[in-house]
């Protein structure tokens with residue numbers, strides 16, 4: 001175990017469904033999702049807009065209740081947001097009036113940890129995301145990529161067992177995206193935290209994940225969002241996006257997402 005290991009837990013989704021609105025006029029956003037995520041696994045969820053990716057993630061976060069089926073973290077049913085799960089969205093959600101270090105210290109402070117422990121966690125995760133030199137800067141003084149690093153560190157400082165990310169790099173330029181992807185990969189190896197990562201970028205999913213969950217359907221297709229296939233990415237690390245093997249995975253998943261494959 002490395003010094004930065006912060007605990008981990010498996011996640012189980014069983015016949016998960018979510019309907020928005022009433023029975024007679026609502027939208028069945030997601031239906032019949034079964035997924036067993038191992039402790040420390042990196043899962044990516046891909047699919048076209050509206051197929052229910054964010055819905056699944058919000059249910060895992062506890063922001064939203066399932067209307068059928070169940071979800072559990074470390075065997076315990078998810079009924080509300082909890083410190084065992086850390087959530088990172090596309091918008092960084094930082095406190096602009098707090099410095100980088102203060103933003104990262106915010107969670108440990110709220111947990112009323114002893115002062116030296118708060119400081120230790122803040123320093124450690126400021127370093128983990130490579131921002132030690134910027135610890136006293138404010139979010140407004142940082143680039144988008146750096147702000148997202150702060151957002152990740154802030155969540156890690158709460159020592160979650162599961163990291164839930166919804167298109168976290170979607171608003172960043174391509175170069176910053178690939179920097180942060182590599183960074184997240186390193187953080188995952190270091191912390192062994194379970195990651196559930198939603199993206200519409202197939203390349204990002206194949207680069208990052210142990211397994212890619214491909215979702216299809218969605219209200220605009222007249223069928224509820226569901227899992228079309230789960231693809232295990234059997235590629236050596238570090239992954240090279242230029243190899244034929246990498247591109248074969250991209251093509252396979254793209255066919256599934258766009259309904260041009262052998263499924264339906």
Ligand code: ADP
Pocket residue numbers: 020021027029047048049050051052053054055056218219220225
């Ligand atoms: P994705 O993240 O894959 O783009 P979402 O989970 O956001 O998909 O949405 C899935 C479906 O559920 C869409 O048809 C969307 O319009 C619908 N939906 C999402 N959130 C709500 C909501 N709060 N109320 C009603 N419908 C919603």
Ligand code: MG
Pocket residue numbers: 053054055
């Ligand atoms: Mg979404």
